[in-house]
Amino acid sequence: MTSQINTDVFEFDRFSSFNRLRRAGAYVLRFINNTRIKNKTNRKTGPLTVDELNASMQHLARLSQMKSFPVEYDKMINNLPVKHTRGINKLNVFLDTDKMIRVGGRISNATSFSYDKKHPILLCSKHRFTQLLFQSEHIRLLHAPPSLLLATIKDCWWPLGGTNLAKRVVRTCVTCIRMKAKTFAPIMDPNDLSALTPAHFLIGRPLTAPPCKDLTAETGRLPRYEMLEKMRQHFWQRWSKQYISELQTRTKWQTHGQDIVHNSLVLVKEDNLPPLRWRLGRVVTLFTGHDGVSRVADVKTASGVIRRAFTKLCPLLMPAESEAAPAPSTSPQPH
Structure with a gap:
């Protein structure tokens, strides 16, 4: 006999914040518990408690496991032999008393670590729950780099593919992009006669x-x-x-790097201001040189349209080519 588990009872993709996800799950669990209590005075009301939030996080993590590892979870819950897939075969996984997949390991007999550290909860980095968890921890750790972010999460969780997810979270964080903003470096015209000698x-x-x-x-x-x-x-x-x-021989600008596209969101670099105070703007016009390379753009900011070289523009989240708005006919390079 095998049981069929419905893993679509909670829509993870509706949420963009881990805190909102956890609180929504806590209210759902409170509603379920209150409907089972006949005496209205014993029902829970008011602000959510820490225990309710922890119970919500555990339940949501279990749902994510059911969605990410449906075959393995179904066989483990029915005490059937499991043929682990690639990525799990190196881990000694088991079900705990709460029916959650945990990772066993060589530190299970250590006395100086907590139970969560010795047996972290297995997660899949492709699931929305794991992605929101990484984003939340990244902000809680004051925008930590990928190595610190992954090391902190592994105190309680074991995300498969966590290294790539940690790098992607840091790379797509707008605050981190603004703190470490890099300007564009378009390929230079080799016919420049004003070389430094x-x-x-x-x-x-x-x-x-x-x-x-x-x-x-x-x-x-x-x-x-x-x-x-x-x-x-x-x-x-x-x-x-x-x-x-x-x-x-070119020592730099050997290849044509990431190019700015129309409608891109950029930061306008100001020499006398810190990066977090640089103005936000959106590219409205590109100017192409005689060699077909764009090096100057008009940027629409809150105070109006300004013209800046690419070396003064720092890209934020670059839109995909399929999502970028059709660019107007480019103008010749301004003098």
Whole structure:
């Protein structure tokens, strides 16, 4: 005999917050318990208690297990042999007294750890319950990095694929993006004639600025100014022969990285303000150069439309190509 378990009794996808999910489950459990009590004075009312919230979290976790591991859970609940799938076969899983799948391990005999630490609850990272749990813990830990987030969650839970989920939660956190904002770096035009040369470090201006005779062949005693000029010319000859040829190789901007698209949400970098105070804006117009690469955009902010280079724009959550609004005809690169 096998039992059929209905795992669709609670719609996890309706919630965007773990706290709301847990409180909604607690109210549902309270309603069920109150309907079974005939004496109205004994029914629970008022704010939710800690015990009710913990019971809700345990029940929701059990429902997520039923949805994520239906075959394994059904066989374990009926004491049938289980052929574990990939990812679970390395874990010594079992059902506890609350009919929840827990992970056994080599620290089960340790006395310095709690029961939840020794036997964490098994979760699937693809389920909505696990995703909301990671988001909640990330905020509770003051936007912790992926390693700390995963280590903290493993004190009570064992999420399969938790490493990738922790990285995705941190990567898609708007607050973390704003604190660690990175500007765009479009590929540069190799025909730029205003390159930085050693002359800017030696005399503070381009070599073509001051006309001077060739002093490299002079062997006699020279005044101090001409001696310095001879040293500069000698350095320029060596540098032009040995280094100029190396400019053919790109040391950065080797590939065309992530490009900004129309209707993208961005942060406008301000040099005199901290990242959390940078203005939010949405890209309304792109300007394309002669090489087909966009490097300047018009951004609509709360105070109006401003024009900024990509190096001053930090992308937030980039829309997918299929979701991005059709961009208007791009304008030529402004001068």
